Amino acid sequence: MVINATGMNYRALNEKIRCLTGSGEGEIILEGINGQRYIADGIKAAALITIKGTPGNDLGAFMDGPGITVLGNCQDGTGNTMSGGSIAVHGDAGDIVGHSMRGGRIYIKGNAGYRVGIHMKSYENLDPVIIIGGSVQDFAGEYMAGGTLVVLGEGNPKPAGNYIGTGMHGGIIAVKGKVEDFQLGGEARKNGMDEQSWNRVFPLLNEYCGIFSLDARSFSRDMFTVLCPITHRPYGRMYAY
Amino acid sequence: MAKRPVLQDFVVERDESRCVACQACVRMCSNDVHSYDPETNKVESDSAKCVGCHFCESFCPTKAINIKRSASQFRENANWQYRDIANLVKQAETGGVLLTGMGCDRPYPVYWDHILLNASQVTNPSIDPLREPMELRTYIGRRPDRIQWTVDSGQWTANKKQSSSIQHPASSIQSLLKLEIPIMFSAMSYGSISYNTCVSLARAAREIGTFWNTGEGGLHPDLYEFGKNTIVQVASGRFGVHKDYLETASAIEIKIGQGAKPGIGGHLPGEKVTGDISRTRMIPEGTDALSPAPHHDIYSIEDLKQLIFALKEATRYSKPVGVKIAAVHNVAPIASGVVRAGADYVAIDGLRGGTGAAPLTIRDNVGIPIELAIAAVDTRLREEGIRNQASLIAAGGFRNSADVIKAIALGADTVYIATSALVALGCNLCQKCYTGKCNWGIATQDPYLTKRLNPEIGTQRLVNLLRAWSLEIKEMLGGMGINAIESLRGNREHLRGVGLSDTELRILGIKAAGESW
Numbered sequence: 001m002v003i004n005a006t007g008m009n010y011r012a013l014n015e016k017i018r019c020l021t022g023s024g025e026g027e028i029i030l031e032g033i034n035g036q037r038y039i040a041d042g043i044k045a046a047a048l049i050t051i052k053g054t055p056g057n058d059l060g061a062f063m064d065g066p067g068i069t070v071l072g073n074c075q076d077g078t079g080n081t082m083s084g085g086s087i088a089v090h091g092d093a094g095d096i097v098g099h100s101m102r103g104g105r106i107y108i109k110g111n112a113g114y115r116v117g118i119h120m121k122s123y124e125n126l127d128p129v130i131i132i133g134g135s136v137q138d139f140a141g142e143y144m145a146g147g148t149l150v151v152l153g154e155g156n157p158k159p160a161g162n163y164i165g166t167g168m169h170g171g172i173i174a175v176k177g178k179v180e181d182f183q184l185g186g187e188a189r190k191n192g193m194d195e196q197s198w199n200r201v202f203p204l205l206n207e208y209c210g211i212f213s214l215d216a217r218s219f220s221r222d223m224f225t226v227l228c229p230i231t232h233r234p235y236g237r238m239y240a241y
Numbered sequence: 242m243a244k245r246p247v248l249q250d251f252v253v254e255r256d257e258s259r260c261v262a263c264q265a266c267v268r269m270c271s272n273d274v275h276s277y278d279p280e281t282n283k284v285e286s287d288s289a290k291c292v293g294c295h296f297c298e299s300f301c302p303t304k305a306i307n308i309k310r311s312a313s314q315f316r317e318n319a320n321w322q323y324r325d326i327a328n329l330v331k332q333a334e335t336g337g338v339l340l341t342g343m344g345c346d347r348p349y350p351v352y353w354d355h356i357l358l359n360a361s362q363v364t365n366p367s368i369d370p371l372r373e374p375m376e377l378r379t380y381i382g383r384r385p386d387r388i389q390w391t392v393d394s395g396q397w398t399a400n401k402k403q404s405s406s407i408q409h410p411a412s413s414i415q416s417l418l419k420l421e422i423p424i425m426f427s428a429m430s431y432g433s434i435s436y437n438t439c440v441s442l443a444r445a446a447r448e449i450g451t452f453w454n455t456g457e458g459g460l461h462p463d464l465y466e467f468g469k470n471t472i473v474q475v476a477s478g479r480f481g482v483h484k485d486y487l488e489t490a491s492a493i494e495i496k497i498g499q500g501a502k503p504g505i506g507g508h509l510p511g512e513k514v515t516g517d518i519s520r521t522r523m524i525p526e527g528t529d530a531l532s533p534a535p536h537h538d539i540y541s542i543e544d545l546k547q548l549i550f551a552l553k554e555a556t557r558y559s560k561p562v563g564v565k566i567a568a569v570h571n572v573a574p575i576a577s578g579v580v581r582a583g584a585d586y587v588a589i590d591g592l593r594g595g596t597g598a599a600p601l602t603i604r605d606n607v608g609i610p611i612e613l614a615i616a617a618v619d620t621r622l623r624e625e626g627i628r629n630q631a632s633l634i635a636a637g638g639f640r641n642s643a644d645v646i647k648a649i650a651l652g653a654d655t656v657y658i659a660t661s662a663l664v665a666l667g668c669n670l671c672q673k674c675y676t677g678k679c680n681w682g683i684a685t686q687d688p689y690l691t692k693r694l695n696p697e698i699g700t701q702r703l704v705n706l707l708r709a710w711s712l713e714i715k716e717m718l719g720g721m722g723i724n725a726i727e728s729l730r731g732n733r734e735h736l737r738g739v740g741l742s743d744t745e746l747r748i749l750g751i752k753a754a755g756e757s758w
Binding site: 010011014015018037038041042044057058061062063064076077080081083096099100102115118119121122123124126142143145146167169170232233234235236237238239240 | 331332334335336337338339340477478479482483484487508510511519520523524525527528529531533537538547550551552554555556557
């Protein structure tokens with residue numbers, strides 16, 4: 001089903017998408033998207049949604065199931081608090097990609113902004129994944145409590161900003177290239193990519209490369225710096241009684 | 242260095258002539274105060290461990306135990322009181338932030354105790370609520386700017402002001418929350434309080450026809466059946482927030498701040514994140530549950546608007562989305578911004594609002610009393626002509642029905658109570674909620690302790706409390722010659738201040754006692 005969203009208000013557009021996914025529509029193509037917010041917000045269905053243009057903030061917020069492909073760039077809040085499904089962006093994304101995300105996958109081909117993967121968390125069999133092909137800005141993986149955040153840094157000599165993993169208490173962050181000590185937040189520590197982490201990251205890279213027609217074999221373990229939480233209880237010793 | 246004596250806030254007195262060494266106190270105390278010595282066949286008590294919860298005293302079968310405040314061990318003076326010295330010693334020993342529970346206990350003015358209600362005499366006869374119907378029903382949510390009768394369709398429709406520059410495309414008519422009494426249970430998360438406490442609150446809310454609030458701890462799967470009486474919170478950690486959670490609730494509350502700890506986040510320590518809590522919050526077992534101080538997607542009123550509408554979109558505009566803020570110095574303009582962002586209600590939590598855990602220095606020094614905040618916000622929203630766009634919920638230390646009715650006369654639509662509800666369930670305000678050792682089975686997850694709160698009895702006690710308060714409110718309303726709480730809302734002529742400065746009277750918007758209309 002193709003919807004031409006040119007000039008359409010986000011509320012009307014999203015209601016249309018909800019009606020379609022609710023009645024079992026498996027594939028929706030949105031054309032002429034130009035800043036409409038909240039696309040696929042809170043949708044719990046397995047529909048494939050292709051977006052042509054630039055969706056607005058909070059794309060896929062609270063969503064649980066849809067597979068979204070964006071042929072363009074994204075704005076802020078992509079995958080905010082999402083529980084499941086996937087978002088693949090063939091361009092750049094703004095700030096707070098995957099804020100508090102607890103399941104599903106977000107793959108960004110280009111760069112992303114500040115606070116990527118902030119407060120993402122895993123839970124039982126839910127294990128969220130974010131892969132950013134380009135660079136990320138400061139505070140990536142802040143308060144991270146689970147899941148996997150991979151930064152490939154393509155086309156940028158400095159893959160990540162500063163304060164990476166501040167307050168981190170779960171999950172792993174894998175950055176291709178070098179991360180200086182001063183770039184780390186106080187609650188993260190640097191590791192090499194061990195066998196176990198690579199076994200977790202490589203299949204995801206493979207999937208990522210499949211989506212964007214890249215070659216996963218160009219990645220090897222020794223290219224990555226892995227950041228892990230120092231403890232699961234970062235602030236456990238702050239209190240007197 | 243010479244060692245300080247062990248701090249001892251309470252003294253456990255045991256009447257040996259009554260004690261039969263049954264050891265009930267030994268088994269019941271979660272703080273291990275009492276111990277049995279088989280050689281002497283006596284029960285001993287270590288007063289230094291006592292938190293003053295009075296549980297053992299209440300349940301001692303022979304009434305042999307008496308808990309008293311300890312006489313000071315320090316050389317106090319007017320500047321250096323016991324608590325100052327004791328807290329300083331604790332910090333010198335641990336190097337840590339002092340934690341506490343419940344609301345601010347410092348002697349700041351309680352304005353409720355300086356505000357008096359009116360009653361009718363002769364000219365406007367009072368109403369007898371025993372004979373005549375009294376209306377306490379309250380609706381929470383956004384009201385349209387005007388209502389218009391369309392002849393063609395024969396239906397009432399709500400319209401925005403044509404001239405209004407602020408557009409809320411989604412919110413012309415909302416479903417409102419319907420409360421049978423203007424009192425709801427304030428946010429307390431599963432994790433900070435026990436499952437049985439949550440059940441008691443939820444059942445009581447259903448029975449009375451009001452609402453309870455999940456706090457930021459998620460909604461336990463077994464409590465989804467109470468969805469019609471549930472407000473769910475979306476806080477900065479987004480714990481337990483998912484599609485079904487939003488769907489099940491009758492309203493969604495974005496938690497920005499809390500009266501006991503304005504401006505800071507919360508840490509639920511990892512040891513409290515047990516299997517059931519982990520499932521409800523949807524976070525890994527045993528790791529700290531960290532709620533950051535700000536929402537990391539909210540840095541402005543525009544960002545708040547974005548989250549409000551993300552939640553409205555996710556629930557198809559079917560329910561109110563409110564915002565809870567702490568009462569701080571700039572509360573009136575902040576509330577105005579919140580309303581303009583599209584919130585259907587603003588909940589304001591005052592200085593004396595409770596908490597399961599907060600740094601002592603924050604709880605006792607940050608924020609302003611709820612009385613001043615209600616008046617300031619209600620005045621501001623009226624001045625700006627947007628009071629109809631959102632309901633005002635007041636929270637923070639409501640102790641009785643008079644506090645409630647005064648809050649409504651000041652301008653609140655309804656109030657949230659939490660500390661009062663816990664006191665009804667047995668709480669003795671020992672302020673040790675953060676230890677997880679609550680002997681009353683309220684602020685704990687220890688199954689041995691949580692069983693002490695029977696949810697059937699808990700529900701009944703909460704229902705009793707709300708029934709009693711509503712009867713009293715009706716009596717006071719009738720005395721004022723008013724038969725519906727709606728007519729008292731923001732009706733500050735029914736209030737008079739005693740012992741207040743001109744500035745306080747001005748902010749409260751009330752006259753001094755003795756001044757006529």
